[in-house]
Amino acid sequence: MTDPQPATPLRVTISCADLDASLACYTDELGFRLDMIMPADAPRMAELSGYGLSLGLRRVEHAAHPDDAEGGAETIPAERDAVASTDWIVGRAGMQYRDLIPGRWDGRVIASHIRIPEGGPVPDYVHYHRVGFQMIFCRRGWVRVVYEDQGPPFVMQAGDCVLQPPTIRHRVLEASPGLEVVEVGCPAEHETWRDHALTLPTSERRPQRLFGGQRFVRAVATEAHWQAASASHCLYRDTGIAEATDGVADVRVLRANSEQACSAPAWLPEGGARFVFVLRGRLRIHGVDGALRELSADGACLLVGTDASKFEAVDADTEWLDVCLSPQALQS
Known part of the structure; x- marks a missing residue:
């Protein structure tokens, strides 16, 4: 898509039953670009742009099914609703998510068990999260990632951990077969924005740079x-x-x-x-x-x-x- 974006694009909101199929249609077939998606573990809304339009896709909500309480975490008081789900669902960039706190304490915190069974290159893109806190712990396997102002791509091995400070641009590049990570973030639902302009890695390395008052951390086990x-x-x-x-x-x-x-x-x-x-x-x-x-x-x-x-x-x-x-x- 080569036509310039107007200063004030026309806003259109569309409801759809299948967000993944609608995204594929608008981006792959019609040439719109994806700007934002949320939540990452089970997307139900997305923002796209193109042809003078700002397009909002909203998945039609369905009645939730009861959480499967077999396996995973032990039940604690109902107001915390912290029984880990046994269901794996496909989320952003084709990654599979298991919800570790289905109740999410009234939307205050999310914990996800994320896996990429097949491994290989990950269909990710440069993006950032509008979030107050977010960390990633490598549970099994390895994953190659790259972060804004943190030097060239590096590999996280099992036991390694990173802090992703608010709005830091990053990208998942490649994973081993059977990769698993645990991600914890606040608030539970937050926007993931694609950065179409930035290329990673950035030319300058600034390990002490603050993003939203926080500094990137890579802890190697x-x-x-x-x-x-x-x-x-x-x-x-x-x-x-x-x-x-x-x-x-x-x-x-x-x-x-x-x-x-x-x-x-x-x-x-x-x-x-x-x-x-x-x-x-x-x-x-x-x-x-x-x-x-x-x-x-x-x-x-x-x-x-x-x-x-x-x-x-x-x-x-x-x-x-x-x-x-x-x-x-x-x-x-």
């Missing part, structure tokens, strides 16, 4: 050191995300220092929430209300306030991803 969390019988490796976000969020990988219950580490801010994803082994979470929840590998739950008093590693090799979100993150 093989370079990390395990530390003891005082008086909690836990070991942890830090990602540097707390410092880079000025306390908006704290992301660490934890393991029990011994086969006994350990107190919940103290870095959860008052009024915040804790997302837990088990990487290996089995983890028991003892609630202050006496409730006992047991999660196995790939199980997840959202803990709010003082829901958890003790973590117990059932197996000697138990490890879990611990994402603590401040009230500031949850209000973004």
Whole structure:
């Protein structure tokens, strides 16, 4: 499409039953360009432009089916609705998503288990998210990515983690067969905008640049050191995300220092929430209300306030991803 865009394009909104099919028709056949899509895990709206038009596509909503509660995370109180779904659905750029917090705590936080079964080049594009907080943890396999002002493309291996600060431009380039990542973001629904003008990698590398008050972080698992969390019988490796976000969020990988219950580490801010994803082994979470929840590998739950008093590693090799979100993150 070569015709210039007018300063004030005519606005048209169209409802459709199948957003993917409609997108393919307007972009591949009619020559419109995709500008925005949301939400990434199950798109229901998109913004396109071309021929003097600003075109909004809106998927017709259908009645939601009950969440499948088999496998995944353990149930916690209904207001948190944190039973991980067992369903995989196709989202943005053909990636498959499993919802780890279907209720999303009234839209405050989303956690997605994302996979690319076949691997190879990923049909992604340079884009950014209008989001308050977002991190990616590589669960299995590897993925090659590139970020604005962060140098050439690099490969994330299992155990690696990145902080994607608000509006940083980035692109997923290639993945191993069976790639899996865990993504946590606030708010639960946010816009993904395509940047048609920027080419990555950018010519200048600026690792200290701030995006929305946050700095890009790449935490490499093989370079990390395990530390003891005082008086909690836990070991942890830090990602540097707390410092880079000025306390908006704290992301660490934890393991029990011994086969006994350990107190919940103290870095959860008052009024915040804790997302837990088990990487290996089995983890028991003892609630202050006496409730006992047991999660196995790939199980997840959202803990709010003082829901958890003790973590117990059932197996000697138990490890879990611990994402603590401040009230500031949850209000973004």
